Amino acid sequence: xxxxxxxxxxxxxxxxxxxxxxxxxxxxxxxxxxxxxxxxxxxxxxxxxxxxxxxxxxxxxxxxxxxxxxxxxxxxxxxxxxxxxxxxxxxxxxxxxxxxxxxxxxxxxxxxxxxxxxxxxxxxxxxxxxxxxxxxxxxxxxxxxxxxxxxxxxxxxxxxxxxxxxxxxxxxxxxxxxxxxxxxxxxxxxxxxxxxxxxxxxxxxxxxxxxxxxxxxxxxxxxxxxxxxxxxxxxxxxxxxxxxxxxxxxxxxxxxxxxxxxxxxxxxxxxxxxxxxxxxxxxx
Amino acid sequence: xxxxxxxxxxxxxxxxxxxxxxxxxxxxxxxxxxxxxxxxxxxxxxxxxxxxxxxxxxxxxxxxxxxxxxxxxxxxxxxxxxxxxxxxxxxxxxxxxxxxxxxxxxxxxxxxxxxxxxxxxxxxxxxxxxxxxxxxxxxxxxxxxxxxxxxxxxxxxxxxxxxxxxxxxxxxxxxxxxxxxxxxxxxxxxxxxxxxxxxxxxxxxxxxxxxxxxxxxxxxxxxxxxxxxxxxxxxxxxxxxxxxxxxxxxxxxxxxxxxxxxxxxxxxxxxxxxxxxxxxxxxxxxxxxxxxxxxxxxxxxxxxxxxxxxxxxxxxxxxxxxxxxxxxxxxxxxxxxxx
Amino acid sequence: xxxxxxxxxxxxxxxxxxxxxxxxxxxxxxxxxxxxxxxxxxxxxxxxxxxxxxxxxxxxxxxxxxxxxxxxxxxxxxxxxxxxxxxxxxxxxxxxxxxxxxxxxxxxxxxxxxxxxxxxxxxxxxxxxxxxxxxxxxxxxxxxxx
Numbered sequence: 001x002x003x004x005x006x007x008x009x010x011x012x013x014x015x016x017x018x019x020x021x022x023x024x025x026x027x028x029x030x031x032x033x034x035x036x037x038x039x040x041x042x043x044x045x046x047x048x049x050x051x052x053x054x055x056x057x058x059x060x061x062x063x064x065x066x067x068x069x070x071x072x073x074x075x076x077x078x079x080x081x082x083x084x085x086x087x088x089x090x091x092x093x094x095x096x097x098x099x100x101x102x103x104x105x106x107x108x109x110x111x112x113x114x115x116x117x118x119x120x121x122x123x124x125x126x127x128x129x130x131x132x133x134x135x136x137x138x139x140x141x142x143x144x145x146x147x148x149x150x151x152x153x154x155x156x157x158x159x160x161x162x163x164x165x166x167x168x169x170x171x172x173x174x175x176x177x178x179x180x181x182x183x184x185x186x187x188x189x190x191x192x193x194x195x196x197x198x199x200x201x202x203x204x205x206x207x208x209x210x211x212x213x214x215x216x217x218x219x220x221x222x223x224x225x226x227x228x229x230x231x232x233x234x235x236x237x238x239x240x241x242x243x244x245x246x247x248x249x250x251x252x253x254x255x256x257x258x259x260x261x262x263x264x265x266x267x268x269x270x271x272x273x274x275x276x277x278x279x280x281x282x283x284x
Numbered sequence: 285x286x287x288x289x290x291x292x293x294x295x296x297x298x299x300x301x302x303x304x305x306x307x308x309x310x311x312x313x314x315x316x317x318x319x320x321x322x323x324x325x326x327x328x329x330x331x332x333x334x335x336x337x338x339x340x341x342x343x344x345x346x347x348x349x350x351x352x353x354x355x356x357x358x359x360x361x362x363x364x365x366x367x368x369x370x371x372x373x374x375x376x377x378x379x380x381x382x383x384x385x386x387x388x389x390x391x392x393x394x395x396x397x398x399x400x401x402x403x404x405x406x407x408x409x410x411x412x413x414x415x416x417x418x419x420x421x422x423x424x425x426x427x428x429x430x431x432x433x434x435x436x437x438x439x440x441x442x443x444x445x446x447x448x449x450x451x452x453x454x455x456x457x458x459x460x461x462x463x464x465x466x467x468x469x470x471x472x473x474x475x476x477x478x479x480x481x482x483x484x485x486x487x488x489x490x491x492x493x494x495x496x497x498x499x500x501x502x503x504x505x506x507x508x509x510x511x512x513x514x515x516x517x518x519x520x521x522x523x524x525x526x527x528x529x530x531x532x533x534x535x536x537x538x539x540x541x542x543x544x545x546x547x548x549x550x551x552x553x554x555x556x557x558x559x560x561x562x563x564x565x566x567x568x569x570x571x572x573x574x575x576x577x578x579x580x581x582x583x584x585x586x587x588x589x590x591x592x593x594x595x596x597x598x599x600x601x602x603x604x605x606x607x608x609x610x611x612x613x614x615x616x617x618x619x620x621x622x623x
Numbered sequence: 624x625x626x627x628x629x630x631x632x633x634x635x636x637x638x639x640x641x642x643x644x645x646x647x648x649x650x651x652x653x654x655x656x657x658x659x660x661x662x663x664x665x666x667x668x669x670x671x672x673x674x675x676x677x678x679x680x681x682x683x684x685x686x687x688x689x690x691x692x693x694x695x696x697x698x699x700x701x702x703x704x705x706x707x708x709x710x711x712x713x714x715x716x717x718x719x720x721x722x723x724x725x726x727x728x729x730x731x732x733x734x735x736x737x738x739x740x741x742x743x744x745x746x747x748x749x750x751x752x753x754x755x756x757x758x759x760x761x762x763x764x765x766x767x768x769x
Contacts, residue, residue, distance in 0.1 A: 034602035160722030236602035239316020252716035
């Protein structure tokens with residue numbers, strides 16, 4: 001797979017079809033694979049592909065430093081491609097403005113990351129070129145929310161105690177925000193809600209109040225947009241269980257509106273749209 | 285003859301400190317499975333081996349992530365300000381890595397430069413640091429490249445060295461360290477080897493020269509392209525000390541707080557006019573390295589880095605100071621001055 | 624009507640200008656009494672009500688928060704309340720996962736003609752909240768020190 005990937009990228013750069021390849025490299029054997037930005041055909045030898053290629057490279061497509069390099073080719077796993085679908089729905093790029101190289105993937109991490117057990121997109125579906133064998137889709141993902149269902153058996157008091165303990169470790173480094181492909185508000189030269197002042201919407205301080213408000217805001221701004229790549233959870237230096245929080249909204253979107261982010265570019269985004277038939281049982 | 289303490293006696297001592305109302309900070313395995321320096325509730329939480337370095341630093345003992353510096357209340361047209369007394373609770377850091385302790389004397393320069401920061405100084409005076417000499421290192425450690433090592437004494441009040449039979453040798457390095465363990469140790473004839481630490485990975489003189497001569501180099505952009513601009517490096521770094529001052533309150537009053545800030549955030553240098561002198565990530569990363577390896581040394585005679593590797597381990601995209609410097613060192617050795 | 628401890632719940636109601644606010648006004652002009660515990664915040668439309676406002680309400684010391692607007696199909700801006708309905712359906716799930724006390728958050732459709740409903744609704748929520756007591760869990764979170 002790696003040879004085909006390098007050849008494909010080399011050709012793209014030689015022909016000038018793209019100006020930069022956003023992929024994974026591993027400049028030192030002791031390092032984990034990390035994002036690389038290849039602009040010269042001969043440097044495509046730096047590209048690697050293995051089951052430690054965690055980063056969601058869709059996060060770079062909206063960054064102005066990357067846009068300045070020209071038309072990119074982006075290497076994506078299935079989960080990363082879902083992020084591209086959401087970004088395109090939100091007009092963050094035009095489809096002909098990027099070249100998508102899909103990599104068939106049977107999971108990342110040793111042991112496998114939690115998200116991989118219920119992955120329904122082992123082969124990217126909308127790429128310009130897909131590399132690797134088509135892996136069979138994982139059987140029905142009824143285990144997808146198993147951890148969350150277990151968690152919801154706790155009482156509200158227990159749940160709050162859990163989150164208080166989790167968020168007490170948050171130092172507001174915003175690694176969760178920056179790795180997320182969907183958190184692009186800062187990247188357009190604008191401001192994230194937490195950076196707004198006059199008036200302040202969310203306390204910037206890393207107090208329990210400020211941390212809770214921040215994580216509520218980020219989780220909710222991801223409602224129906226988060227594709228479950230879990231990069232935020234991996235990036236958090238304090239090991240906060242952000243995956244659980246994001247999953248609660250993904251589960252809600254699926255149950256209430258039969259919606260799953262990034263699966264179908266034709267389905268209207270769940271929060272950006274509405275239906276006259278929407279049902280609820282909590283409004284008096 | 286050396287002073288020795290058994291692990292059990294050490295843990296008993298920790299419980300005693302806690303019972304005396306002291307704050308004790310040490311490596312703890314937290315909810316996410318991540319090992320962090322955190323306040324202990326009991327000695328049983330302390331983790332002293334089985335890992336190379338916690339994911340954060342001990343700087344919270346002297347420089348908390350959020351600190352109230354005064355409060356204010358509105359009284360009609362009047363504003364009443366109330367000072368907040370700096371926290372002088374006795375604090376003991378137990379099991380600090382030498383690279384974390386070494387950061388404290390480095391930070392002392394900044395917090396006593398043009399302003400004597402009473403909050404920092406009060407906490408600093410009330411904190412005793414007990415280091416644990418390192419027995420292992422990983423590929424991200426580079427203390428030896430910045431003049432330190434696995435058993436550095438800089439910033440430490442007392443050093444523990446792992447000894448056979450579940451014991452530690454204790455070397456009291458300051459009066460504070462002496463006072464802490466006085467009468468708590470026994471004498472023994474033991475010789476504990478000190479590990480060599482990582483091989484040197486770069487020369488700080490080479491780095492400083494490169495930094496002086498290559499401010500405008502395209503290399504900055506190329507090396508740091510993957511940086512996402514979060515604060516995972518700066519916030520967990522033992523020497524990073526930038527802070528933001530904000531008011532938090534409502535119509536009745538509030539408090540002025542000092543919070544950690546990171547030079548990697550896009551908004552860090554935004555002016556009131558909207559102009560941003562460090563508008564792209566390459567400029568921000570350049571500044572970080574310049575600050576740590578040229579500007580701070582020129583100003584205070586100390587490198588603003590202790591080679592702990594925490595930035596690299598935490599970086600979601602595998603950047604960090606070491607990788608940046610190694611990339612720079614490659615260019616410096618090839619003597620390329622790219623324009 | 625305070626209980627033995629004298630606790631008076633603080634309730635914040637975020638309401639839309641065209642329906643619920645006018646409904647409240649109608650309750651007023653008809654001299655329908657309802658408890659004074661509610662603080663009404665008027666916004667143009669429920670579609671404008673940011674989830675953040677609900678959190679802010681609790682941060683500022685509310686013991687209960689109400690969000691109310693036009694009935695589906697009657698939104699002055701045509702579809703604002705449809706968007707709001709979607710948003711709240713998801714937001715409630717998030718709050719439940721976090722362990723919020725869900726019986727302190729209330730949603731309603733109250734039209735400009737429903738002065739009586741407004742009176743009954745506010746009275747009911749005030750009594751419910753009085754019985755629950757102050758939202759001490761959230762107060763603790765908002766204490767300045769970590």
